[in-house]
Structures are given as structure tokens and as C-alpha cells.
Amino acid sequence: MAYKTKSVLVTGCSAGGIGQAIAYAFHQKGYHVFATARTPSKIPSTLSSAPNVTVLELDVLSSDSIAEAVQSVSAKTGGRLDVLVNNAGQASVMPALDVDIDEAKKIFDLNFWAPLAMLQAFAPLLIEARGCLVNNTSASAVCPFPLMSVYNASKAALATASETWRHELTPFGVRTITLITMGVNTGSFTRPGRKPTVLPESSRYAAIGDFVLGIQDGRMQKGAISPSEFAAKVVSEVEKGAYGTVWAGTQAFIGRLMFWLSPQPVLDMLVQSIVPFAKEMAKARKKAD
Template identity: 55%
Template sequence: MAVARKTILITGCTVGGIGGGLAEVFLEKGYHVFAGLRNPSKASPTLTKSSHVTLLTLDVLRAESITSAVERVTTQTGGKLDILLNNSGGNLILPGLDVPIEKAKQMFDLNFWAPVAMIQAFAPLLIKARGTIVNNTSVNAVVPMPLMSMYNASKAALATASDTWRIELEPLGVRVIALATMGVKTNAFVNKTMVELPKSSQYWDIREFIYGIYDGRLQSSGITTNEYAQKVYHEVESGVSGITWVGGGAGMARFSWWLFPRSLRDMLVESIMPFKKEMAKASQKKKV
């Protein structure tokens, strides 16, 4: 028998992360949640114990895993899905000159091509439900945060494609939202493996600064995953489409970004990521 509640499939629902927070809030709001994880044992007790949650062993980088998820959802819903929320993603902090090309391709596979594969696979269910696609991108899609060019570019690709899909899928009755996410405290940097800077790097002298970013400092002023998820739920239910800024300070940041000239925007970026300051300090040390 098909589930009676509205349905949502969320990828990357590991406890302590954005996906886990989203899953718990949509569950709280009355949805049946299909929670996708590569390892379901990493779901929170709230998700594990609920009869309104279906844990899916889902690796978005494997076609056969996506196919299996489609079959499972189809069986339980009668072939409909109200919301597909592509949340899975990864980050990479390293200067563009030093990023191994293979690592960069892996970043795009996870942050861009995986959502494409999910959308194509679940399109029939979404069209039947006249549903909604929500893609979790990042403010880095428009904000040129130093040392994160591959991440920025992969999220920009997803944001741009999402806004195009908004137009393409509207005649089919499917709404598309691209979340420009900012300022959320998660456990994303816990046990995260750093990519070592080569000794030949032009940025070798600021390596400690680069490695230090892995301590999660960029999330220090962010909101909780629950607060973020509540905001996302509100945006989804409000009927918005297209690129939507969500997260700690998102409203002011959006206003400032489009209003300020580039010089002031660069100053804002520098205040968050003092890259130029660190490079200047390293240059001064060489002169002493």
C-alpha cells in the first residue's frame, strides 16, 4: 500500500549533517522521509526509529544504487515522489594551482553529476506527483571564496543548471529550487582528510593557514542544522522556485552581494577568508 503522507527523498542524511537535519524537520512536519545514506547505520535514532522514515542504502555515485532506490520508492508510493532533495556533496580546500585533476573530477562527480543522475532517474515519479526538485548548492556558487575554486565551480554548475531546469521542467509541472546555502554548523569537517599541499606550491609558505581551515572555522558563525532545515522547509512550502539564499545571514548577504561594487565584495570575502593578508605576511617574512 502506498504511503499516505507527502513524500520526500533526501540524500546524504548522516547524523550531524545538513541532510540529517533536513530529514528530521520534514519528518516533524508530516512527511514520509526516504533518507538516503551510503551507510544507514549513520542515521540518527530519530530517523531509525520512525515508522514514517524509510532508510535507503544509497550511493549517489553508483547507477545501480540509484536504480535500486527508484524501485524502492516506487513500490512504497505507487510511483510518485513529491520532493527530491539532492543534498549529498563534498568539499575540497586547496589552491587551484595545486588541485590534482582527478580530485577535481571526483568533486564534480559528487556535487554536479550525481544530482543530474538522481533527477533523471526520479523524473517520472516527480512528474506524476507534480513535485519539486531541491538542489543544495552554496553561496560559493557566486562568492569567489579563495582556496575552494573546485568546490565553488561545482556548486556554480549545479546552481546554473538548476535555474535552467526550472524553465525546462515547469511545463511538466515540476518546480525546481536551488538552495544557495551559507552559514550552517555541521560535523562536515570531523575526521575530514586533508589533501596535502605539494612542497613546490606557490602557497607553501601559508600551508598552516590552509590546513587550519579544516578545523571548521568557516562554520563558526553559522546556524544549527535544525534552524537551517526549518528555513528550507518554509521556502519549499512557500512555493518559491529558482535560486534561493538560505542559512545564517543569508538575507543580508544576498542584499550586500548584489548591491556592493566588486571592491567591497572582495573586502567582504577577505574578512571571512583572510587569504591576501596571509600571503602578505608570508611575503614580508621572506624579506626579513
């Protein structure tokens, strides 16, 4: 007997984040939700204990873990998956001159290679359902925020690949949505146990070490929309049949216009207004003189 309830799998569903909000929003729309996390105990009980929610332990960096998730979903749905949301990811703050290359590769593993691995593994289920792939990238994919080159590049790689996958998957009836995510107040910068980036003493940017720490104190999410508001937008786009690049988050429409229409000097001013790196470096140099 065919499984009639629509299904969605969301990666990175830890409490407070975008993933758990998206999962819960789909649940409210009547989907059977596969809420996943590397540590399932971090998924909030409001989601994990809800009806029609299956919690799966999923490490998106492990091919074995991904294969087990495919088997679990397939067994429940009869080999179909209506929506796959690649949400799991990690931010990174460090000047390029100080980046540890091995650590940078880990960021790319999580932010780029893992979504590709998830797509390859779940493609048969998405194709069977003529479903929808959703890749959560970032405004950082198009906006070169200083001190975040590794994160920016990993999200840019995912955004470009996602749009390429869209063309490749369309012949099989699978839609692809590439989320360009603006501000969402997840509280990720202020969560207990989070270790902020500290510049090495030898850094050429050591004089602005306090500034680097400061931009990690949550101020970049201040005034942003809530995860639930963002999730409602995502589910709405999926439900109405959207495809391609979708900007979502705080002031998404204005941000989209500015990035598309503004000349380079104006874009540079915008970037520096959000992360005033040049101003802080100038102050440090003046103080040193």
C-alpha cells in the same frame, strides 16, 4: 489505492549534517521520509528508527544504486515522489595550482553530475506527483573564496543548472528550488576521521600551509545557525510553494543584498574578510624578505 501521504527523499543523511536535519524536519511535517546515505549506519537512530521513515542505502555516484532507490520508492508510493532533495556533496580546499585533476573531477561527479543523475532517474515520480526538486548549492556558487576553486565551480555549475532545470521542469508541473546556502554549523570540519588538506611541499603557497590548515578547523562555521534551523527554513519554503533561488543560512538576507548590490572592490573585501588569503600571502612574502 493511491498513496496519500506526501513523500520526500533526501540524499546525504549522515549524522550531524544538513541532510539528516532536512529529513527529520520533513518527518515532523508528516511526510514519509526516504533517508538515504552511502553508509546507512551513519544515519542517526533518531531518524532511522522514527515512524514513516524508510532508510535506503544510496550511492549517488552509482547508476545501479540510484535505479534500486527508484524501485524502492516507487513500490512504496505507487510511482510518486513529492520532494527530491539533492543534498549530498563534498567540500574541497586546495589552491588551483596544486589541484589533482582526477580528484577534482570526483568533486564534480558528486556535486554536479550526481544531482543530474538523480533528477533524470526520479523525474517520472516527481512529474507524477507534480512535486518539487530541491538542489542544495552554496554561497560558494556566487562567492569566489580563495583555495576552493574546484568546490566553488562545482556548486556554481549546480546552481546554474538547477535554475535551467527549473525552466525545463515547469511545463510538467514540477517546481525547482535552488538553495544558496550560507553558514550552517554542521561540525563537518572537526568530525573524527576527517583528513584536512595539506599542501604539497612543492606548492608555491607552502609558506601559508598553516593558514590553509587553519581555515579547515571549523572557524568558518563558528557562529552559524544549526542544521535544524536551516532545515526548518527549507521545509517552510517547500511547503509555501517557493521556487527559484532561495538564500538560506546565517545572515542569508544580508548576504544576498551584498552579493547583488556591492561593486567589485567591496565584494573582494568581503571575500578576503572571510578567507584572508591576500593578507596571509603578504605576510609570508614579508617574512621571506
